[in-house]
Amino acid sequence: MSRRLYTGEEPAALTLGPLTRTDFVRYQGASGDMNPIHHDEPFAKASGYPAPLAVGMFSAGALCAWATDWLGPQGVRRTRIRWLKPCFPGMTLTLSGRVTAVRATETRDEVDLALVATDEAGAPVVQVWMEFHLSTDAP
Amino acid sequence: MINRSAIGAKGAPFDLWVERGKVMEFARAVRAEHPDHSTGLAPIAPPTFLTTQLFWEKLVEGGNPWALAGMSEERGMHAEQEYVFHGPPPRAGDRLIGQSTITEIWDKPSKNGVVLTFVKMVTTFHDADGRLVAEAILTGVERNPAPTEPAP
Numbered sequence: 423m424s425r426r427l428y429t430g431e432e433p434a435a436l437t438l439g440p441l442t443r444t445d446f447v448r449y450q451g452a453s454g455d456m457n458p459i460h461h462d463e464p465f466a467k468a469s470g471y472p473a474p475l476a477v478g479m480f481s482a483g484a485l486c487a488w489a490t491d492w493l494g495p496q497g498v499r500r501t502r503i504r505w506l507k508p509c510f511p512g513m514t515l516t517l518s519g520r521v522t523a524v525r526a527t528e529t530r531d532e533v534d535l536a537l538v539a540t541d542e543a544g545a546p547v548v549q550v551w552m553e554f555h556l557s558t559d560a561p
Numbered sequence: 562m563i564n565r566s567a568i569g570a571k572g573a574p575f576d577l578w579v580e581r582g583k584v585m586e587f588a589r590a591v592r593a594e595h596p597d598h599s600t601g602l603a604p605i606a607p608p609t610f611l612t613t614q615l616f617w618e619k620l621v622e623g624g625n626p627w628a629l630a631g632m633s634e635e636r637g638m639h640a641e642q643e644y645v646f647h648g649p650p651p652r653a654g655d656r657l658i659g660q661s662t663i664t665e666i667w668d669k670p671s672k673n674g675v676v677l678t679f680v681k682m683v684t685t686f687h688d689a690d691g692r693l694v695a696e697a698i699l700t701g702v703e704r705n706p707a708p709t710e711p712a713p
Contacts, residue, residue, distance in 0.1 A: 438592070480591065483591030
């Protein structure tokens, strides 16, 4: 990142999905969260859900990845996640975000981002706030 | 029902080794495509990677005090999660020492007499020199109907 960011900057949104059971299983294996509600169809239905619930940390992780694919992972200092709505296989989410603040110090820009994943109707399902420290030293 | 005396409960310390293959596997699972997650011997962990504490804390007796709060599996949900890095993010080759504490339990009234009970657990991660390098803050919520409401 050689270019300085500005408040309000909003790169192109990204589509995630349609979500699949394979997405959830791959994430669960990687994370160590083996809750059956995310992959065991009879278990999920017995718990009152129409299908396995999406793993909240999977969609949140994908939203963070949208930001780190853009700014790189090295500068991440803070990540706060809030879930608003359950998701299910077949749903397609839109991942987007924008710069909400840039604080310049002598050596770096401290950049706040607000990110959101929305469902097909535009309703937010997960929100993420991140802070990056991006060096502004010579290239 | 949440056990309020769990406030202050501290888990046993556990090791979390940040491993190259696990970093690459985790990055792929969340569709993180930045080359820093897969390049060289010490790729950088994605922002939510410390959730893999779920694996490591189970290897130590008493590593996870969360169950002491007694949150219902049916009515409990992950409400919020936060990761703070007090410097560059963890990367492959790092050995972190985690320790979790239940720090807060509080109620918030919701619609139709429902009471939301929140439980917060903070996990600190220190390096081998005792420096605090990261924190993971988990907030769970349990929905409880008001006592007068008939069972569904």
